[in-house]
Amino acid sequence: MYNAASINKTLKGELLQETGFSEIEHLLLDSRKLSFPETSLFIPLVSPRRNAHQYIEELYRKGVSNFIVSEPVPLEKYPKANFILVKDTLQALHTLVAFHRHQFHVPVIGITGSNGKTIVKEWLYQLLEKDYNIVRSPKSYNSQIGVPLSVWQMKPEHQLAIFEAGISQPGEMVNLEKIIRPTIGIFTNIGEAHSEGFLNIRQKINEKLVLFAKSDILIYSKDYLALNECVLSFHSQVGKKETQEGGGGGPELFSWSRKTDADLRIVSVDKNDNHTRIEALYKQETLHISIPFVDEGSIENAIHCWALMLYLGKEQEVIQQRMDLLSNIAMRLELKQGINNSSVINDSYNLDLGSLTIALDFLQQQQQHATRTVILSDILQSGKSDASLYEEVADLLHKKNINKLIAIGKNIGREKKSFQQVEGLKTQFFNTTDEYIQQFNSDDFENETILVKGSRIFQFERIGKVLEQKAHQTILEINLSAIAHNVKLYQSMLKPDTKLMAMVKAFSYGSGSFEIANLLQFHGVDYLAVAYADEGVELRRAGITMPIMVMNPEPASFDAILHWNLEPEIYSMHILLQFMEEVNTAGKTEFPIHIKLDTGMHRLGFVKKDIPELSQALTASHLLKVQSIFSHLAASEDPEKDALTQQQGRLFYEMSHELQKALGYTVIRHISNSAGITRHPDLQLDMVRLGIGMYGFDSGNGMQDQLRSVSTLKTTVAQLKNLDPGETVGYGAKWTAEAPAVTATVRIGYADGYPRRLGNGVGKMLIRGKFAPVIGVVAMDMLMLDVTHIPDIMEGDEVIVFGEDLSVQQLADWADTIAYEILTGISQRVKRVYFQE
Template identity: 85%
Template sequence: MYNAASINKALKGELLQETGFSEIGHILLDSRKLIFPETSLFIPLVSARRNAHQYIDELYRKGVSNFIVSEPVPLEKYPKANFILVKDTLHALHMLVAWHRQQFNIPVIGITGSNGKTIVKEWLFQLLEKDYNIVRSPKSYNSQIGVPLSVWQMQPENQLAIFEAGISQPGEMVNLEKIIRPTIGIFTNIGEAHSEGFLNIRQKINEKLILFMKSDILIYCKDYLALNECVLSFHNQMQEGPELFSWSRKTDADLRIINTEKLDHHTSIEATYKGETLHIRIPFTDEGSVENAIHCWALMLYLGKEQDVIQQRMDLLSNIAMRLELKQGINNCSVINDSYNLDLGSLTIALDFLQQQQQHQVRTVILSDILQSGKSDATLYEEVADLLRQNGINKLIAIGKNISREKKSFQQIEGLKSQFFNTTDEFIQQFNGDDFQFETILVKGSRVFEFERIGKLLEQKAHQTILEINLTAISQNVKYYQSLLKPNTKLMAMVKAFSYGSGSFEIANLLQFHGVDYLAVAYADEGVELRRAGITMPIMVMNPEPASFDAILHWNLEPELYSMGILMQFMEEVNTAGKSNFPVHIKLDTGMHRLGFVTKDIPELIKVLTSGSVLKVQSVFSHLAASEDPAEDAFTQQQGNLFYEMSHELQKSLGYAVIRHISNSAAITRHPELQLDMVRLGIGMYGIDSAKDIQAQLRNVSTLKTTISQLKELEPGETVGYGRRWEAKRPSVTATVRIGYADGYVRRFGNSKGKMLIRGKLAPVIGVVAMDMCMLDVTHIPEAAEGDEVIVFGQDLPVQQLAEWAESIPYEILTGISQRVKRVYFQE
């Protein structure tokens, strides 16, 4: 534990106010993730759009008393707080954790590269957890903020640390090297991922190599030509650089791979090391896993582990859960499945995700023993109990002998219902689905407890066609567009049409958590569903109907009013309900000619709106007809000019400020002068933009998957499907897959217009698309097997391509996915 005085000394800052000794054990960067106020140090980061100093007052009221700031603070408002003044809070965070790292003299493994960092880190943990007390990066915490939070976890009981580091532009690795200061380095591989900020691949390699400037050893693969050349140059330039440990399939190396043999579910790898022939077997067959395993093998050999121990542990490597999954559960529950690894760091992340979910009042955690923590059980489970208490958990189901022995720590928590079981089998034997109703359930366990079995009991049985929604990608896309906005421009997120097919409260919860200013839905019932699911932020209803006015008033939704008729009807409803200053949004027609008041309506509109205090105009807005089309830029500008005139006249007459907005996703980037007070982000949030340069910056959000239900061998002349529309011209193999037009895969994709991905290869749709299934020609994919995953659209087969095949637009494809297709939400 540290205190304000010792931290100030390390930072060489200015201790503006010291109010006594206060232990500091936690770094807080996000005010929404406060768990331990008494021992937290808040470091407000400053960006172009957000200055976190604004949250100091809120956190002080919640019990935080330690702050590092880069701006003047009215100290008289916070008489019980310690304040340290620095020039830059992000730099101070880096300095603080670098100083913390210097307090430890244990082996530290630093991992960088284009791909495989997290897998290598987690596999090394699996391979070495019996030998060392290990601290490691939670999930994929490898950024300028993630790395400090990872390294801050180092404690005296740790015997080995494993941290990963990633960069997106030159100059970043210098900071991370000082924080991690690895004694052992692993460079996994090099590829094109995250290359936008670099001149070329060699610049990217050289920047990443900075991580290993003071390492004792660097493990890498010689088979990447550019990587090998850069490593050798780096080694020659460094007078006291790291020793090199190389492996290769092609040439001489410290670990020379001489044979790999892929079996049904395993790969056997043979190599020579120090003149001896060695073997390992791993339970994976894909190339990425083989490469990651060899990196781990090299590290184990460097550490001097016995080959028979290496062999035994390699054969037991398990899949790494790279994400938290949110699924529909039994009895109207939501289930968060994170059932493959467990430590305090990953538990904290999972509880953060649980906190974002507002759809149910009851929050349940199913938790196993935490293994290999290095702490006494009493200390460990007291910390776990504190986490549950601070996160407001209502029910705990604890499984494992260790956690059961410490049940008193949990039974003392007011309002927490707890049950204890010694084994997973014991819980399953007593499982009663009726015990779980309308709650959000986090399933979090060490892999040996096989909590995936519990997940299967709790999750609603799903059709094998699913739509995966990447919540991390949505949040990153939103942040990207926010980075393009002027500092004071607000953001309205469009969640109409079931969030473009992606979901309702699942998406809204995420957007509310990330501080989006407004949500917009098409109809009042969509807004009511969000309110019932705990969404409290402002919601605009774009198509209010008189029959829905009562629900709008009851659930505090904000209607779009676009004509004198609907305006008068709504005013009458508000009057009848005895309300005043009810928030509304005024729609102006500047050229779309769909809905909205036109210029000649403005005098009468002003007269009505200023005749009393029944309504309060929250915003005035309009729709651009063709903002994505360069050929229509003159018309877009014309719409903008007309909107300026109409909205200015309206606002002047109202006598108070209103929010003005006209920009959609395309206009945010193509017409920045039209950003005004707020923009409306729609399809761009879901990873689709008409501009190629913007599209390159967005992440894929949605992946529609199905499976092969049956393979058939056909002779020439045999036909497929209704109407016999496809005939085999040669001996052929067809695959029947579990998706049809009732799922939203339209008949237009039939007769070879559409294609799907199987084992990385495109397979054309043959015959007509049926209600629940369709057929593919997989003759050219001999490795295809029944049960194989089939990608309908996703990262490697963009939804834009499907829209082109269907002579449609991505909006139609996404919003057309049937509600019977189960959505699986995940956070990386």
Template identity: 80%
Template sequence: MYNAESINKILKGELLQQTGSSSIEHILLDSRKLNFPESSLFIPIVSPRRNAHQYMEELYRKGVSNFLVSEDVNLALYPKANIIHVKDTLQALHTLVAAHRHQFHIPVIGITGSNGKTTVKEWLYQLLEKDYNIVRSPKSYNSQIGVPLSVWQMKPENELAIFEAGISQPGEMMNLEKIIHPNIGIFTNVGEAHDEGFLNVRQKVNEKLVLFMKSELLIYCKDYPVLNECVSSFHNTVGKRDKENSLQLLSWSRKMEADLRVISVDRNDNHTRIDALYKSEPHYIRIPFIDEGSIENAIHCWALMLYLGKDPEVIRQRMEGLTNIAMRLELKQGINNCSLINDSYNSDLGSLSIALDFLQQQQQHPTRTLILSDILQSGKSDASLYEEVARLLQKRGINKLIGIGKNITHQKKIFQLLDNVKSQFFNSTEEFIRDFNPQEFQSETILIKGARVFEFERIGKRLEQKAHQTILEINLSAIQHNVKQFQSYLKPDTKMMAMVKAFSYGSGSFEIANLLQFLGVDYLTVAYADEGVDLRRSGITMPIMVMNPEPSTFDAILQCDLEPEIYSMHVLQQFLEEVRLSGKKEFPVHIKLDTGMHRLGFEEKDIASLAEMLTATDLLKVKSIFSHLAGSEDPKLDALTRKQGKLFGEMSHELQKALGYGVIRHIVNSAGIYRHPDLQLDMVRLGIGMYGVNSSRETQGQLRNVSTLKTTVAQVKHLKTGETVGYGATWKAKAPATIATVRIGYADGYPRALSHGKGKMLIHGKLAPVAGIIAMDMLMLDITAIPNVEEGDEVIVFGEALPVEELSKWAGTIPYEILTGISQRVKRVYFQE
């Protein structure tokens, strides 16, 4: 057990103030994820964009009494707190957790590589959970922040640890090695992930091998030439430390001699049989997957199981029982106006806390419901385990709990004592399904969190709203990455306004706004007042600017504290009268200037009279002055952009001088943030770049794809020569052909202009052209060159492998039009990795 004094001794810091010796069990890095204030140590991380020391006062008021700081603090503000001063809080975090790790003498498996880290970790857990009490990284916690949080979970009851490690630039793995200090290493593979941070692949591989510099065993695949060469060199330099502590290599290959020599890989009926030789003895396994990635991940796990000496028959049984790993938390539309978060593949305290964080982001419904199974393999007594779960639910504002399983049901009295939490308990999933009444779920956000043996996917199917098989998947983690990427281009004091107009460019309304509010974006912008009203009804409290305020909506704007754009004297006069009648004072507005776009806005000749009107009343308070650039993404228009920027500077300066108080100024959009950093001013407006689309070549490669539109094959038809397809019989088979009818049409937002082969979709990773004319609800694809297509197969309309930019080029339009044109009948599924 730790306290401020023992932690200060580990860190060799300065104990500025000690007012008690409360035990410290939890590390808190994000003020929004506070669960156990009394036993938490807040470590404020300092980054170029954000200094987390600013949240100390808020956390102190919420009961946190242990702080690690790297800045001078006013001790008088924290009279009952323990405060430790260090030079660097991130480095101190690493040092503290490394010391914690070295208290344990159990096998620790470290996993790195370009892909498959999380799958290998989770499959090893599935394969070994019956033999060991295992602690592992939650989800894909493998960064400079995620690894310490993972390793801090190690407890005396654990018998095996499995942690993954990822890096994005040189020098990072040395920090992670000290924290994980693995006995056994697995290097999954070599790919292109995070290549931009390294000179070449060889440098990246050598950096990742640092994780195993003190390991006893390294498992790897010899079929990656660069990896094989780097491992050999690594083994020659650091691997032969001494006879007792030398690094042992366990290689596997499908191409050459290796410790585990794969002889054959046979796929059949969604299963794969893999035969191999290990120590000259024949072995085989069967796995319920046929894709290359799963085969590779399974062989890594197989190699470790063989090394551990597990019985071959036990290995075969467990390998055949491997299940898909859900890498994400999915947010879907549920029945009866509910929102449904599906995380039904495991249940442990670490992943429960992460899922509850995601649940807490959702503000669209007043009721939060948790359906929770027994928590397995915790190492705690049932009473202490569920007491901790109960405290977690109370802190996270859960209103309803449905517990499923004999253990949680046995401990139901713990939950029944919670304030404002209604609870029900069932001994099994079957019992819940038998008594299931859909009318008991109304306008609430429901989190399904269960160990895989409880088969909670059966519950999910009953709670999920049945919808069109064409879906738009939105990756919330990718949006978060893109926002942070653009933030990295900004000066430290520059604010960010995020555009969520037009249903967030087709991606959704409150779902995206909830995330942006959680990320601490400064402003949201909508096109019309009704969009802002919907966000307010969904629990969005942050400032919202309305770009096209109409007189008929002024009352709603005032009632919902929306902030209108004022772009003309006529609109100004009308809104002033509405504010006067409401009795409000200093209502926030945003002044739009026309600097050359000639769409909306006050011109240079209007500034004097505008200033006179604004200074003659106390009814309004100007929050920002802004303008639009006509061509910030186009180098050919840079002269115009500079001209607009100069004019905006002059006009805004004159207006601001007349107002006599500070006003936020903003003019650049997504492309301008990077291309015109001198125009970032006080705030920038991030629009389509947030969704992974940007017209700036320099930044496109650094953004992640957000949206994937997919559908399914409804029917496959085999045509004879001369037979036709679709309305007007415009497509004719020149030879025997195969056609797939898919569930998407122009009513879903797929442009009719992509008829006659202009548009293409991906089936089985291959492009299939549109055959004939696109209909309202269906279209046909020519799949003659793509074998083995069956009804129900997935079809990618656009996404990672087929960018929406490509689709827009085929249609002769822009990505904005494609994204915003996706019909509301297309089901949106949101997920967080």
């Protein structure tokens, strides 16, 4: 058991205040994810943009009484709290969890590499869960923060641990090695992913190999030349060092290869339909496995798992049986439109307390529906008694404000009393998934957010299918994690006191409305901006409470603006006087507005000669309060127009200073957009407006490589046709086969937002990793591709219209337009699927 005194002893900190010996069980790093205040230890992390010490008071009010801090706190405000003072809270987190790890003497598998870490971890869990009580990293928790949270889960009942580790810059793996201290190492592969911050590929490999300095064995593939050379060098260096220090001479090496001699020599790889048979030589014996996948990544990941199973001494017959049953790993939480105006979060591939907590946090982030429902199966292999396990789950559902529980499984059903005692929680219990589906009634769901979370054997994907709204097979996937990454990247470039306004106009550049706003609100963005009042009203109805600026207020929308507490942009005396009249009629005072100045765009806004009259109107009454003064840069992305940008900046300074002086109070000033944030840091001022950069595009071309792609538009092949020479395709017979050809009709057309000008060979799409040109005319609902050169293509195959490997910008270049037009043109009939990695 840990308490403040024992943790302080471990950290060698200063116990500023000790008021009790309450048990500490949970580590809390994010104040928004509080579940168990009585047993939580809050460790406020400090970054250039955010100091989490500011949340201590809020958490104390919610019942947290244990804190590690790195700066003085007014102890008199927290008479019932324990405080430990340290130099660095992140280092304290690492030290504490490293101490915790050393209390256990079970096999610990550490996994690193460029790709495949999470898949290998989850497949090892599937392969070994019958033999061990396993603790593992939730999802892909592999960072300087994720690893400590993963390892802290280790409990006396666990018999095996599997943790993954990733790094983004040199020096980080030293910390993670002390925390994980793996006895078994797996290096999955090496690639260019996340290479920023490293001089070259060998430096990245050597940094990652630090994880295995104290391991008993390291499993890796010899087929990566640089990896093999670095491993051999690492093994030699560590061996010499350990020998000098009286150690065992470094980790044993277990290699596999498809090209050369190795401990596990792959002899053949035969793909057939949806299975792959892999034959190998191991200790002069011929062995084989079969896996239900045919892609190269899955084959490589499976061989790593096979090598580990052989090292552990598992019988080959058992290995074969379990390998054949490997299942897909969902790497993300998906948010989809559900039946009866509901939203469905599908996370049905595995279930443990760690991943349940993550999924509930994501559910809690959604504000679009007042009712929150959880469909939950038995939790298997927890190592706890059912009574204590489901008491903890029931408490968790209570803390996360869940309204309805549909529980499926005999174990959870036997503990129904734990859930029935939760105030305000409606419950239903079923023995099997089949039983629930047989009794399923769509009328039971309406205007709610539903989390589907089950152990693999319960096949909850079947429940997801009946809950999700049936829609067009063309879908736009939105990566919420990528948006969060891009926002944080821009925030890191801002001065500490500069606020951030996020542009969510035009359906968030085609990405969605409340789904994006929920994310931005959760991540602490200061303001949202929409184009028209009805967009703001929709966000308010979906539970968005943060300030929202309306950029194009119309007199007809003034009622809605006042009723829903939206903040209009005022750009002319005419609009100002009309709005003041409306505010006066409504009996309101000091209603927030934003003043738009025209400094060179010459679209909307007050010009310099208007300032005296504007100042007089604003100060003549207390009807309005100016929240911000802003302007719009015309060409911040263009180096050739930098003189214009600087001229706009100087004019904005003059005009805003004159207006603010007349007002007599301080207001927020902002002029910089996405490109301006990076190219003109002197214009960041009090706030910046982040638009297209948030969605993964840098119009200034200075940081495109650091941004993550947000959107993937995909569809499917409806039909394949074999054409003879001379046969034509599409309306107007615009394309003629010059030789025998294969065409694919795909389910997308100009009604979905695919530009007609991309027809007749101008545009291309990706199928099975190969480009296929659009042939003939783009029709309303369908178009055709030439797929003659793509082997093994099948009806139903996925078609990428744009995404990671075929950018929106490339599509825009082909269409002779800009990325904004492509994104905002995606039709509302195209189903949006949101996911968090």
